[in-house]
Amino acid sequence: MKKDKLHIHWYPGHIAKAEKKLKEQLSLVDAVIEVMDARLPVSSSYDNITRLLNEKPRLILLNKADLTDKNELKKWITYLEEKNGYPVLPTDAKNSKDLNIIVKKAVELSEPRIQAIMKKGLLRRPARVMVVGMPNVGKSSIINKLTKSSKTKIGAKAGVTRQQQWVRINPQLDLLDTPGIIPMKQENQTRAQKLAFVNSISENAYSNEPVARALLELLDKKYPQETRNYYNVQNELTIENISTARNWIKTAGEPDIERTAIYILRDFRDGKIGKFILDDFEE
Secondary structure, three states: OOOOOOOOOOOHHHHHHHHHHHHHHHOOOOEEEEEEEOOOOOOOOOOOHHHHHOOOOEEEEEEOHHHOOHHHHHHHHHHHHHHHOOOEEEOOOOOOOOHHHHHHHHHHHHHHHHHHHHHOOOOOOOEEEEEEEOOOOOHHHHHHHHHOOOOOEOOOEOOOEOOOOEEEEEOOEEEEEEEEEOOOOOOOHHHHHHHHHOOOOOHHHOOHHHHHHHHHHHHHHHOHHHHHHHHOOOOOOOHHHHHHHOOOEOOOOOEOHHHHHHHHHHHHHOOOOOOOOOOOOOO
């Protein structure tokens, strides 16, 4: 069956507005924590991130690492660190064991700017960081994770802004309690598909069936045996065959395509089919 392509549309005006707002927020901080989806270490990144951040130091967090293959993820961490020149850490919102190392790295990255401020005769202050990333990669979850240990709201800062809310994580680190949304562009529809797979695109922008078919096609290419084993399908990996295997049948005896598509997407997003990374190094 011919696969329907996704067409995710973003308007230049929206992108420009989002970039302007993000740049205003970035001017307030010493470093950034960039959150990406560990299942999409390429597709959930922003091509123009260096330009957008104006080379501001950043810590890259590969969120939802618990949904990926650990050995494969280690290779990606090494690759991303060599490519970007900044530290990369795996994380997930359910686990707080890595909280101290995240805070430590953020403070270290902020130190050069703090030293520059002190050379001008100003007193040392806590490092100031913010969390940025594409929509729905888990920025708010990371912020909640960082602020869980300290609910100290320190409000507006003199000489900074009256509107931004800050949280003191510890005496060395202040967090801008607002996630910075990196705008998406739609030129690469393959990347748009993958973002839909992990629910990083609004469900209003696509239909479940074509997205589920595209996901099955990719899983059949990268992880065929795991997917077939999960759905108990040994022949062609299609929505129809999965529907039959799960006995998701309509009254008329036809496969319930929409129900099956919804479950396929949900199963993948919850890590039930397997722990996968969908990007390739060639990308």
